[in-house]
Amino acid sequence: MRQFLAAVPLPEDDLHAWELMVTEAANNAAEYATEMGRQLPNRLEVFCREREIEVRLTDHTTGFDMPAQAELPSIDSEKGRGLFLIQSLADEVEYLRGRAENCMVIRKKRPAPAAGAPAGTTPAVDVGSRFIGDEQTLQAMTEELASCYENLSAIFRFSSALNQPQPTEEFAATWMLELLAIVEADWYVLRLADPGGKELRLSASSLPGNLDFALSLSADASATISVELRAARSRQDVWFDASAPLMLGDPLSHLVRHSNGLAHPIFAEGVLVGVLTVGRLSTDAPFKAGQVNVIQTFADFLGIQISNARFRAEHLQAQLMARELQIASNLQRSLLPEKLPQMPGFGVAGYYHSARQVGGDFYDAIAVDGQGLLLVIADVMGKGVPAAMFATIFRSHLHARLDLVKRPGEFLTWLNRSLFSDLDRMEMFITAQLVYVDPATRRFQVAGAGHCPLLMTSPGGSPIEVGNTGFPLGIMLDTRYSEEVRDLSADARLLLFTDGVTDTENAGDEMLGTEGLKQNLQLIVNRRCNAAQTVQEMAIMLQTFQGKEPATDDQAFLALASE
Structure with a gap:
């Protein structure tokens, strides 16, 4: 068509404008043709009049409503620019919709005749010989159009396959082989970035x-x-290619040294997914622009598939982890007593807060023959299901030997021997403290296994640390644990706690520490709070000190108060 209009003649600017308008119109006619319409030829007619050129393009699409003035689409949009360009370059555009076919009519005024040319004359043009009738031109256009259809069809099938759940490696291998056939390439290499983005691995x-x-x-x-x-x-x-060959140190050079092609980086939402390299085993047959577009489109679609597959895998892993933590959390909470036993003249209350969904802290209180009371607090190293499982095992062993509750040192020695092999195999340990309280004699016996000493105080007094500390359970098989015996005053208070309490930090990265805990405990005790009130006030104190900072470790404590 350009040759035809050049013979009219038309200046170069007009030729370029007509070429652009007809190209856009023809592309739309080909892209949006119906299934039946693709079997029918599109018709292009050119009318050269004295004052204007008119082009009519008949298509077999479903048609559209021509806006009075097409708006320029956003910079991110990939469609809508063609109609805007046509209306901007033409003097008049019409779109006539029919039942079987549609016709776009484009008119543009011809420039004024050059000086000296007779007015009202038009150069003679052999329309019959020049009207888009060149057999070779038609053949080339037909082949190009067929290639476009083939590429579009492959891309549509490729994008449709993106929604099918299948392994990424299988998906990539299948479609890369099809890509080679479409763009007439000889080889490809696909490497994907590892999740940390530190290296490219062969896929x-x-x-x-x-x-x-x-x-x-x-x-x-x-x-x-x-x-x-x-x-x-x-x-x-x-x-x-031949002018810029693969370097000798390139990993590909020893396999395809004399080759031409391109390495295309694949990104999804700005994150590197991988690199697709496609080539031919010759240096004198470079890819055409259309083939390069197909390679880039396939690679970018593949990046979407890989990114989505990774997202699904991460989402599934997160769901599994959340489920596992929920199971462990339920297990952990089931270990804590719903109601603590009480003794005449004493009150007992407990508190537990997990820094994560589940932790290894544990407390219990076991009544002995309606007379004495065994207070227990423990901390299993680690988090999640393993910590919750060992807390469960510890509790089971604890309730299996109630005959030892009045001898906490001997009880810890037995627990260490019973749990040692399992703890050692898993490279875990448990810190624990057992306190047996005898209300008749107002005395208590305490034994510790690597745990924080308990605090004892009374109104107007000063907290003191009580409890011998041996190795945690699971460290040394033959460890023997001793006991310490203390008297309980008429208004005494005991506080057993885990290290998550003293390790609590505020917004200024200041740790509460043992001294901070002592000071706050004494303020609460001085108000003569009972056990339940003491626990409640302690919890408020921790939350106030911590502020909005998340807890870095589980917090658990058990309070006993004379009432």
Whole structure:
């Protein structure tokens, strides 16, 4: 058509404008043709009049409503620019919709005749010989259009397959082979970035050689040798051919030294997904622009698939982890007594707060023959299901030997021997403190296994630390634990706690510490709070000190008060 209009003649600017308008109109006619319409030819007619050129393009699409003035689409939009360009370049545009076909009519005034040319004359043009009738031109256009249809069809099938749940490696290998056939390429290599974005790992390749090694994405000299690394770091396509061959140090050079192609970086939402390298085993047959577009489109769609697959895997893993933690949390809470036993003249209350969904802190109170009371507090090393499981095992062993509750040192020695093999195998340990309270004699016996000493105080007094500390359970098999015996005054208070209480930090990174705990405990005791009130006031104190800072460790404490 350009040759035809050049013979009219028309100036270069008008020729360029007509070429652009007709190209946009023809592309839309081809892209949006119906299934039946694709079997029918589109018709292009050119009318040269004295004052204007008129072009009519008949299509077989479903048609559309022509706006009075098309708006320029946003910069991110990939559609809508064609109609805007046509209306901007033409003097008049009409779109006539019919039942079987539609016709776009474009009119543009001809420039004024050059000085000296007779008015009202039009150069003679052999319309019959020049009216888009060149057989070779039609053949080339037909082949190009067929290639566009094939590429579009493959891309549509590819995008449709993105929604099918299938392994990423299988998906990539299948479609990369189809890509080779579409763009007439000989080989490909697909490398994907690891989740941390530190290296490129081989995902799939059609080359016979060994490429199953990682390419580091760190900034070093080797990154300038590999076309794959250069593409990843520059975020741009890197080409190689006879004028810019693969470097000798490039991992691909020993397999396809004399080749031409490109390495295309794949990004999804700005994050590097990988690099797709596609080539031909010759240096004199470069890819056409349309083939390059297909390679880039396939790669970018593949990036979406891989990114979505990773997201689904991470989401599934998060769900499994959340479920596991929920099970462990339920297990942990089931270990804590719903109601603590009470003794005449004494009150007992407990508190537990997990820094995560589940932790290893544990407390209990066991009544002995309606006379004495065993107070227990423990902290299993670690978090999650393993910590909750060992807390469960510890509780089971604890309730299995109630004959030892009046001898807490001997009880801890037995617990250590019973749990040692399991704890040692899992490289875990348990800190614990057992306190047996005898209300008749107003005395208590305390034994500790690597745990914080308890605090004893009374109104107007000063807290003191009580409790011998041996190795945690699971450290040494033959550890023997001793006991310490103390008297309980008429208004005494005992506080057993885990290290998560003293390790509580505020917004200024200041730790509560043992001294801070003592000071706050004494303020509460001085108000003559009972056990339940003491626990409530302690919880408020911790939350106030901590502020909005999240707890870094579980917090548990058990209070006994003379009432």
